[in-house]
Amino acid sequence: MKIQNVLKIIYVFLASALIFGFTVDTSKLHFTNSENRANIFQPGGTKWKAPKFADEIKNPLSGNSEAAKEGKNLFNVYCVTCHGEKGEGNGVAAATLNPKPANLSSAEVQKQSDGAIYWKITTGFPSTAMISWRSNLSDKQRWELVNYIRVLRNKK
Numbered sequence: 470m471k472i473q474n475v476l477k478i479i480y481v482f483l484a485s486a487l488i489f490g491f492t493v494d495t496s497k498l499h500f501t502n503s504e505n506r507a508n509i510f511q512p513g514g515t516k517w518k519a520p521k522f523a524d525e526i527k528n529p530l531s532g533n534s535e536a537a538k539e540g541k542n543l544f545n546v547y548c549v550t551c552h553g554e555k556g557e558g559n560g561v562a563a564a565t566l567n568p569k570p571a572n573l574s575s576a577e578v579q580k581q582s583d584g585a586i587y588w589k590i591t592t593g594f595p596s597t598a599m600i601s602w603r604s605n606l607s608d609k610q611r612w613e614l615v616n617y618i619r620v621l622r623n624k625k
């Protein structure tokens with residue numbers, strides 16, 4: 470084969486790869502997003518469920534009330550606009566949102582393990598207002614928030 474023809478084939482291949490090949494949904498390559506997607510499509514609807522392994526993640530700050538205080542400060546900066554001061558899901562931004570921010574003081578949230586709550590804060594829920602806090606908050610900060618969410622249970 471002539472070198473020009475070989476080059477032509479390579480160009481055509483690259484062009485079609487650009488047009489078709491690389492439009493692969495890269496979010497599918499992202500493990501946590503595909504976890505979430507799997508959950509969206511599982512029987513039972515659109516409820517946000519943490520995967521089983523999340524329950525095994527140990528809270529390194531378990532029972533640490535100082536950490537809960539740090540968590541409160543973080544909550545009032547990053548979370549309060551949606552989840553509201555007492556975590557009831559009625560922050561100032563809540564009215565405009567669908568789905569609504571979760572009521573973090575509710576039994577439905579409180580019955581979940583620390584690991585599950587931590588996992589949700591870490592991954593966020595794609596296509597909702599609940600973003601992933603993995604890159605904005607450190608690991609420690611996310612656990613501090615978990616400890617503060619436990620405090621919200623008793624705030625009625």
Ligand code: HEC
Pocket residue numbers: 517544547548549550551552562566568569570571573577578581586589590594597598599600602614
């Ligand atoms: C822009 C609005 C918004 C902000 C800011 C926000 N959230 Fe959320 N959050 C949501 C929404 C909406 C949901 C419900 C998602 C769903 O279940 O479909 C949610 C769900 C959650 C859940 C899951 C509750 C459950 O049902 O199990 C947790 C935990 C949570 N948020 C914690 C936080 C924390 C901690 C912060 C601050 C770091 C935060 N959120 C900031 C909107 C927000």
